[in-house]
Amino acid sequence: MRTIISICFIFFLAACQQPSVKISPDSAADDFKVYDTEAFFDTTRLFGSSLNFDGSAVLVSSNETGIFNAYRVPIDGSPKTQLTDSDNNTIYAVSWFPQDDRILYTADQGGNELNHLYVRETDGIVKDLTPGDQLKARFISWHDNDRQFYVATNERDAKFFDVYLYAIDDYSRELVFTNEEGYNISGISPDGRWLVAGKTNSNADSDLYLFDLMVNQPAPQHITEHDGDVQFNVYNFTPDSEQLIYGSNANGEFNRAWRYDLSSQVHSPYYSADWDVSGVGFSDNGQYRVVAVNEDARTNLYITDLESNQPLALPDLPQGNLRGVNFSDDADTMVFYLATDTSPANLYVHQIGTDRVTRLSETGNPAIDENHLVSGEVRRFASFDGLQIPGILYKPKQAAHQKVPALIYIHGGPGGQSRIGYSPLIQNLVNHGYAIFMINNRGSSGYGKTFFHLDDRKHGDHDLKDVVYNKYYLQSLDWVDGEKIAVIGGSYGGYLTMAAMAFTDEFAVGINIFGVTNWVRTLKSIPPYWESFRKSLYDELGDPATDEERLRAISPVFFGHQVKSPVLIVQGANDPRVLKIESDDMVEAIRSGGTYVDYLVFDDEGHGFSKTANQITASKKYLAFLDAYLK
Numbered sequence: 056m057r058t059i060i061s062i063c064f065i066f067f068l069a070a071c072q073q074p075s076v077k078i079s080p081d082s083a084a085d086d087f088k089v090y091d092t093e094a095f096f097d098t099t100r101l102f103g104s105s106l107n108f109d110g111s112a113v114l115v116s117s118n119e120t121g122i123f124n125a126y127r128v129p130i131d132g133s134p135k136t137q138l139t140d141s142d143n144n145t146i147y148a149v150s151w152f153p154q155d156d157r158i159l160y161t162a163d164q165g166g167n168e169l170n171h172l173y174v175r176e177t178d179g180i181v182k183d184l185t186p187g188d189q190l191k192a193r194f195i196s197w198h199d200n201d202r203q204f205y206v207a208t209n210e211r212d213a214k215f216f217d218v219y220l221y222a223i224d225d226y227s228r229e230l231v232f233t234n235e236e237g238y239n240i241s242g243i244s245p246d247g248r249w250l251v252a253g254k255t256n257s258n259a260d261s262d263l264y265l266f267d268l269m270v271n272q273p274a275p276q277h278i279t280e281h282d283g284d285v286q287f288n289v290y291n292f293t294p295d296s297e298q299l300i301y302g303s304n305a306n307g308e309f310n311r312a313w314r315y316d317l318s319s320q321v322h323s324p325y326y327s328a329d330w331d332v333s334g335v336g337f338s339d340n341g342q343y344r345v346v347a348v349n350e351d352a353r354t355n356l357y358i359t360d361l362e363s364n365q366p367l368a369l370p371d372l373p374q375g376n377l378r379g380v381n382f383s384d385d386a387d388t389m390v391f392y393l394a395t396d397t398s399p400a401n402l403y404v405h406q407i408g409t410d411r412v413t414r415l416s417e418t419g420n421p422a423i424d425e426n427h428l429v430s431g432e433v434r435r436f437a438s439f440d441g442l443q444i445p446g447i448l449y450k451p452k453q454a455a456h457q458k459v460p461a462l463i464y465i466h467g468g469p470g471g472q473s474r475i476g477y478s479p480l481i482q483n484l485v486n487h488g489y490a491i492f493m494i495n496n497r498g499s500s501g502y503g504k505t506f507f508h509l510d511d512r513k514h515g516d517h518d519l520k521d522v523v524y525n526k527y528y529l530q531s532l533d534w535v536d537g538e539k540i541a542v543i544g545g546s547y548g549g550y551l552t553m554a555a556m557a558f559t560d561e562f563a564v565g566i567n568i569f570g571v572t573n574w575v576r577t578l579k580s581i582p583p584y585w586e587s588f589r590k591s592l593y594d595e596l597g598d599p600a601t602d603e604e605r606l607r608a609i610s611p612v613f614f615g616h617q618v619k620s621p622v623l624i625v626q627g628a629n630d631p632r633v634l635k636i637e638s639d640d641m642v643e644a645i646r647s648g649g650t651y652v653d654y655l656v657f658d659d660e661g662h663g664f665s666k667t668a669n670q671i672t673a674s675k676k677y678l679a680f681l682d683a684y685l686k
Contacts, residue, residue, distance in 0.1 A: 087427040087452045089486055092675045095479035096667055097420045098399050102379070104390045106130075107151040110383035113390050113402065113415065114158055116148045121667045123147060125160050125175070128415055130388065130404040138175060145665045149194045152223060153201035159184075159194055166629045166661020168582070172206055174226065184226055189213065191584050199245035199296070205231075207240050214586035216240050218250065231268055236275075237587045238264065241289035246296040249317060251289050255587060258594035259284040259508055263301060265317075278315055278322075281305060286504070290335035300325060300335045308503030312346070331501055338382035343367060343389075345380050349501045351433055352447060353475040356380060370410040375400070376475075390415075397428035399477050427452070429485050431475055431493070436528035438497070439520045442509070445502065446494040446525070447473055449481060453488040454534040460563075460685050461490035461529045461536070463522055465544030465551045469510065469595060472501045480674050487678055488686070490535055492528075496521035496551075511595050512602075515554045515609030522551055523561050539563055541685050543677070546570060546633065546662065553611035553641060556618045564684045566623045566677055569633045569662060572612040572641040575599050582631050612637065615644020621651045621684040625673055627660030653680060 099119035106113055113128045115135075125138040125148040138158060139146050149159040149172070156177050161170045171185045172192045185192035185208050195205035195218065202223055207216040211233070218232035218240060231250075234240065238252035241263075250266040250273075260283075264275040278299075279287045285305040290312060292299055297317055302310040312326035312335055326332055326346055333354065334347035346357045356377045358367040375393030378400065382389050387407055394400035399418040405411065419425065431447040438444050453459050462484065466473045473493035485491055495502065496518045498510030510518045522542060530537035541564045544552045549570015556565040571577045578599045581589065597606050607613060622645055626638040635656065645652040655676050657669045664670050 095483040096671045104379045104381035105150045106383045114148045198247045213583040244292040244296040255591045258591040263287045294341040338386040340386045342386045396430040438524045449485045449491040451485045458536040460539035463542045464493045465548030467546030557611040557614040564621045568625045572637045573610045574606040616648030618645045618650045623653045623680045625655045628658045629661040632662045
């Protein structure tokens with residue numbers, strides 16, 4: 056229960072309302088249906104796989120009421136119980152308590168990202184464990200004595216996170232680590248002795264430090280001395296608190312797992328793959344290990360029984376990719392999700408050593424035939440300099456009969472990655488006849504450190520050229536209408552969308568979802584709690600104090616009058632990363648040039664839209680805009 060192995064764990068559960076349905080006009084040749092937008096969101100996002108102390112129930116977050124709340128899902132298949140009843144602020148469940156059915160959860164206020172940590176007692180009473188107006192807090196881990204837990208907050212200094220040790224009986228706490236030097240708190244060993252923290256040196260170089268919490272004012276122990284640029288990241292401590300498992304790209308393009316013996320202080324290789332190792336977790340008793348590998352935009356999990364050093368034998372499972380694995384304290388019970396590209400995920404429980412697998416959720420809108428949806432395919436194309444650019448291509452059913460318009464979908468970041476998996480936004484657009492290429496342009500994670508750094512201080516140039524050459528690739532497909540290609544993206548993807556519209560004449564329309572448009576202002580106004588990686592951000596994008604001229608030159612807001620084709624801009628009013636004024640200014644800049652721009656603002660959202668009603672409104676807006684100005 057204490058070790059939560061939840062890699063790539065956001066999924067969708069079905070609701071049971073019937074959507075209105077339209078028969079495709081081309082269904083005589085290929086029988087499929089076009090569904091209303093509401094049908095794809097008539098599902099409930101579900102995530103979390105913490106098992107309670109007696110292994111009888113799973114703690115999940117679900118937005119089946121239209122906003123995320125915490126739920127108890129019994130493993131015997133009986134009905135779930137709603138544990139929280141928020142109707143305004145999104146609630147994310149964190150963990151059960153080790154010896155009873157209290158829960159920890161986190162929530163912010165209207166999307167402002169100032170998360171607090173709360174406890175819900177078994178009688179339903181809720182207490183804020185981290186009260187304050189401007190602080191941000193997060194749960195770190197449980198102590199293996201089952202009587203204490205660790206929390207990081209920035210209440211003392213808005214820029215840095217200190218660590219507190221809480222007692223589970225009265226929630227009293229003590230400060231156990233004062234963070235004066237801007238370390239990134241990464242984890243604490245189960246026995247409570249060792250704290251591991253990272254230090255960002257640049258966007259290509261970092262280090263790990265250990266602190267012995269058994270001594271007063273512990274001195275940092277530098278455990279990753281190295282030459283050149285190397286990135287290090289923490290995966291986990293082993294359950295016996297004897298080893299630290301961490302990642303490093305020192306020996307190649309990809310992150311490999313290493314172990315550091317805390318007693319002998321010896322480093323040794325632990326796990327490697329031909330892609331990035333993205334996570335390593337363990338069952339609490341140490342018997343099972345779960346390794347996550349990011350394999351070409353898809354995470355694959357490898358579960359090993361460490362007693363036999365053999366893969367865990369699983370019974371035949373339904374089709375899907377394994378996600379969100381977790382174990383009971385005694386490791387006799389395993390919970391997990393199965394997901395596909397065309398269907399929301401289901402939550403399952405397996406009694407290890409038996410053939411018994413129980414499905415705990417009903418996924419997918421029963422009115423949607425999964426055969427009418429489309430799976431994505433990984434494709435690559437050559438960019439302006441010959442570099443192969445990967446992405447995920449969705450070909451709509453309508454393309455069997457006619458040329459279709461296409462969208463280039465750009466992920467956030469910088470440094471994000473578009474991945475295989477179910478998305479109601481994507482499936483809605485594809486079902487309505489729009490091809491989509493989810494580009495992983497240079498600078499995306501998951502393809503090696505060289506690829507990741509190819510866009511450093513070249514934003515609005517080399518990454519934008521990748522987007523343009525993505526268009527040329529789409530025009531080479533005989534089923535794509537080469538004159539009707541648009542660009543869409545959120546956050547950093549929204550920036551590249553606006554750059555594409557302001558700095559090129561390549562795209563018929565653009566949809567900017569809370570995108571950066573003024574890099575000078577954005578980099579000057581980053582939240583204070585980003586201080587520990589401010590230098591990394593500046594290394595990649597530029598320091599506004601010394602590089603303002605270049606940052607201004609790549610900021611679309613100063614060139615909005617050059618936009619010649621229609622644009623839709625969508626923004627959350629409470630966004631702390633991309634301030635609403637950025638989108639306000641971008642709208643006015645486009646209008647000053649006489650070009651049509653539509654603007655949608657959600658007053659109760661931040662950086663990303665968490666409420667189902669708002670997600671539906673936004674997706675319907677995307678579709679209506681595209682139907683009017685592209686199709």
